[in-house]
Amino acid sequence: MTPFKQTRDTAFLRERAKEVRIEILKMLNLAGSGHTGGSLSAADIVTALYYCKMRHNPFNPDWQERDRFILSKGHAAPLLYVVLALTGYFDMAVLSTLRKIGSPLQGHPSSKLLKGVEVSTGSLGQGLSIANGLAMGLRIKGLSSRVYCLLGDGEIQEGQVWEAAMTASHYRTANLCAIVDNNGLQIDGRCAEVMKVDPIAEKWAAFGWNTLEIDGHNMDEILSAFDRAEQINDKPTVIVAKTTKGKGSSIFEDKVQYHGVAPTRDELEFALKELQGNG
Secondary structure, three states: OOOOOOOOOHHHHHHHHHHHHHHHHHHHHHHOOOOOHHHHHOHHHHHHHHHHHOOOOOOOOOOOOOOEEEEOOHHHHHHHHHHHHHOOOOOHHHHHHOOOOOOOOOOOOOOOOOOOOOOOOOOOOOHHHHHHHHHHHHHHOOOOOOEEEEEEOOHHHOHHHHHHHHHHHHOOOOOEEEEEEEOOEEOOEEHHHHOOOOOHHHHHHHOOOEEEEEEOOOHHHHHHHHHHHHOOOOOOEEEEEEOOOOOOOOOOOOOHHHOOOOOOHHHHHHHHHHHHHOO
């Protein structure tokens, strides 16, 4: 385990994202269940937030001036759990208890069971509304804290997302940044076939958001987008991050069957060799 530190060193951040992917696959294999594809696709984004952009303190999770992260696509809980463990919120050994009875690491994140989880999520479409409330509350309190909300592209088929998008635009919650993990797949197939969501950026722009489009696996682009979001003071920002579901191993990449299926032992060993062999 690499000691936690915050930095803008993109080479370091890429290595941490690789470490995150390795630990996700190991814990999913041990649990025998969980969501592989969407956890791996957003690993670079969440690594950038916790290791560089967000103000947070693993030793004081309730620090009032912290930035808040809402995992609206709650099925990607393995990603959040690994990043929290690697940055020091709890012992790495707890990762082996994923989805076990009595474990704080349930299939979807629970704020009652685990420090570092801001709110319980999993019912898709609700996270952005919660993020709105947090962002407005922080502004009322006069705090400069920011709120980051990660959504899936399949998730934005939910009507509540667009009600929340209107609300954020209306109240000009400039301290709110949404990120769409645009990997093109959802549990039942390709988003374009289940319920078309494109053009994503144009839709958010029409709702009055500052809209950015990036390669969600390019650390320089990720950090630059978060920087640009911080400079906007009159509207919320959405970052549409083009990603690959299952990013990190050819076994899982862009394959819908690994949306909610854990890797077998053989698949894990193959994937780890690929990850450990790539820069």
